[in-house]
Amino acid sequence: MRLSRSIAAQLALGNGALLAMLILITSGVFYFGTVGVLDRSVDGKIVSISNRLVKTYGNRPVAALAREIGEELTDGIDSDTEIFLVTSPSGQPVVGNLSRWPGAGTPLGQLVNREVIRDGRPSSARLYVRALPQGGLLYIGRDLSEQRSIRDLVLHALESAAALSLVLVVAGAWLLHFQIEQRIGAIRRTASEIEGGNLQRRIDVSGGDEFARLGVDINRMLDRIEQLMSGVRDVSNAIAHDLRTPLGRVRAGLDEALRRHQSALPSASPAQLPANPAQLPASGELTSAARAAIEGIDDLIVVFNKLLQIAEAESGMRTQSFAPVDLTLIGRDMVELYDAAAEEAGVRLTAPPGQLPVWTDGDHDLIAGAVASMIDNAIKYAGPGADVEVSAWSAPQGVCISVRDNGPGVPAAELPRLTERFYRMDRSRNQPGNGLGLAIVSATAALHGGRLQLSDASPGLRASMWLPHAASVPAARPPGQRLGEPQSAGTEDSGAVLA
Amino acid sequence: MRSLIIEDDPATARYVCNGLEEAGHMVTRCDNGLDGLHAAINESWDLIILDRLLPGGVDGLSIVARLRELGKGTPVLILSALTSTDERVRGLRLGGDDYISKPFAFAELMARVEALLRRSTPAHGGTRLQVADLTVDLRTFRVARGSTPIILQPRELRLLTYLMRYEGQVVTRTMLLEAVWDCHFDPQTNVIDVQISRLRSKVDKGFSPPLIHTIRGVGYVLGTRGTTVTADNAATANGSADGGETACV
Incomplete structure (x- = not known):
């Protein structure tokens, strides 16, 4: 996942950066609060000693000053860090503990850092140089090595603390990222399961944090959706039952009346029909009206059945009867079912001979029905003189059964609409049909985890149903081969390999 | 017939x-x-027709299953x-002999009942089917009308043999779809x-008498006029030709 796209990573990074900044500021304050204060106190001491010395001994002989300094150096207070030096106007040392000191050019009246030799040892010193009223210079300072070591100690401590904090920040950021990712991941996994048709699935909610509350909200939404879906299913079932059943009764009533009527007639042989002229024309009319009504009801029942079939397939309720089925065989069977109808419509319907078996897992009747719909469509819309070819093959991404015609085809803009329920192209409105054929194919393909692909075969239309590979492929065609069916090409092939 | x-x-x-x-x-x-269930088990019937979903704590399928457990071979129509395939497969697997989805036409039901009753009588063995001068040799699959051989495609042969096995009896389109093409859906x-x-056109054209007859609104019948019931309600009158409209094409 790209870092810039991950909210979790951004949160963790931002959080880490803030923490690091906080550590930096705290360290700075601490550093200046310790080392800085120490520096300033040293500077203050140096200046105040120099002021006192100059004030007290400025008007007195240099010897008095030298005596005072000698006392300072031996009084045991700060004597291991104190630096004193008085030089004569000619630059000769008068009194002090420096054997080498910065000469002319050292700014007067300013605190500077200089390298000196104090009591015979090199030393980094904080120095304050003043001109004495008696002539000569007064050097006052402190050895900085102690401060240096304190500063080093503080810096070292801060560095270690910073390194440790950084490790903690990084670990914390990762943990935060991981946790957010995990919680969101759980929600996403649940969502994809639900998308896959398992509408009963819910997000596991634990604790009372934002994610838990989000989970509760999503679960509530899912409850509602499920309720609505089952409402839709209930409506479908209501159509199935509450409409089909009374339709069935009407149909039965008409059917029964027709049968009664016919058996009541003394003889229904056409030659004898005119024998009862007063009754028969009316009854003939009634009979044909009843027949028409029955046919109309049958058509309605067919539409209901198809809608129910689509609804069942779309709801993703997989049937228990999924088993390996051979698309090549189904294609050939359906070609043999439709060959006479194609012949009558002036269409050449063929399946290329010698195709290998192509296996998928599915419901034989549903798939055969879908292929029948595809063939029916092709025969209807390709028109007389067209060729329709049914073929099945296996590809790395899945297996496919395809019905291709070389008829007028379908404009690209209309292709996606062909699978809509009740959609009929303008030029096909005068054809018999209910506009459900390809919608069923599409729903059937989706039920099997596949899809219906409609494409321009230039010329004509190619309808391809893509389905997943079978989980396991039967070794040979199941026994009970049908009468007169050619041996499958696969069997021949394996025979050749064995030979 | 009980x-x-x-x-x-x-x-x-x-x-x-x-x-x-x-x-x-x-x-x-x-x-x-x-x-x-009681009636089915305790009495003897020639035919049982039952609904899949029944009140009373015992559903249709368990009646079939119980009947078969007891070794009774009474033809059962569910x-x-x-309408789903699963349901049909379950019904037949549990011992049902045939399965019809509601709503159904009575003629469809009757045709299936007739077929079931014929099936339950001893099968007519033999290696040859004959109706009038139409013959099919079941070993060589040679078809002839009199002495004229007729060339049929494999599926046409299956269709013809099915019709001949149920000679004189109405078979519906759905029955043909199921038996000849193994299709359990309605191609509409x-x-x-x-x-x-x-x-x-291959079996009847140019020969006499015509053998394949259309029963309007129901299905088809194969037979000579003498032996065939050629009425709309043909299926309702097993063997008793009571006349009626014939719609032979």
């Missing part, structure tokens, strides 16, 4: 009972599963409002009619 109907819906039950009685059956009706077009008319 028939037992186990069906809770009074309208459907009356529809089936009336039709069967007209066809000469002695019909007994049960309106719940429990009574139906009626059901559940006239595919079967076209298949039949192609078969007729």
